Amino acid sequence: MRVKLVTAKPEEPAAEAIRRMLESNIGSVVVCEDNQPVGIFTERDVLRLAGEGADFETTPVSKAMTARPLTINAGDTIIDAAQLMASRKLRHLPVVEDGNLVGMVSMRDVFGYLAERSFSEHDEVAHDTTRQLLDRH
Numbered sequence: 001m002r003v004k005l006v007t008a009k010p011e012e013p014a015a016e017a018i019r020r021m022l023e024s025n026i027g028s029v030v031v032c033e034d035n036q037p038v039g040i041f042t043e044r045d046v047l048r049l050a051g052e053g054a055d056f057e058t059t060p061v062s063k064a065m066t067a068r069p070l071t072i073n074a075g076d077t078i079i080d081a082a083q084l085m086a087s088r089k090l091r092h093l094p095v096v097e098d099g100n101l102v103g104m105v106s107m108r109d110v111f112g113y114l115a116e117r118s119f120s121e122h123d124e125v126a127h128d129t130t131r132q133l134l135d136r137h
Contacts, residue, residue, distance in 0.1 A: 003103045007032045008041060010062035014049060017041050017061050027106070028092040031065045035100045039065030040092060071096045072105065079129060082110045086132040 008017040008029045017029050021043070031039035045064045049056065054064070070088060072081050074097040081093050085107065095103035114129055 005030065005101060005104060007101070008061045009033070010038060010065070011060050013057050014041070014046070014054070014059045014061050014064055015056035018046055018056060021046075028104075029061075030069070030094050030101055030104065031061055032101055037069055037071060037094045037096065037101050039067045040069040040094065041065040042092060069094055073097065074102050078105070078110060078113045079125060081105045082114060082129045083132070085110060086129065 006020050006024045006026055006029050008020065008031050010031055010033065017031075020029055021027065028040055028042040030037050031041055039062065041061050041064060045066070049059060049064050070084065070090065071094045072084060074095055081095075084090065085093055085105075091107045093105045094101055095105060
């Protein structure tokens, strides 16, 4: 889980969120109000906006984000996150504690963990979860 978070506010221009994504070399930002996730804005949203010919400087993030993103609780395991990501075809999963954003799990995080666990511990659950993720993405 990454704890250095990159977020956006719903009313800010999509262009600003895109600049943050590029500067941080990440594929999404969590859209928050008072540290509570209300949406997620991803590379796929950027592509959709571009395809629609939207003006990134005037389009608010709230118009392009996925509202009410799925989240995982801070106490859940990386395997729980990986299985949810596989079943719902997610690349990014915000982590919350008491409704507040505390981290982000990405496919990169999951694959790194699962690869290490699969090979070092010969963990069948990690192996099967990795297979599910690879089959769906």
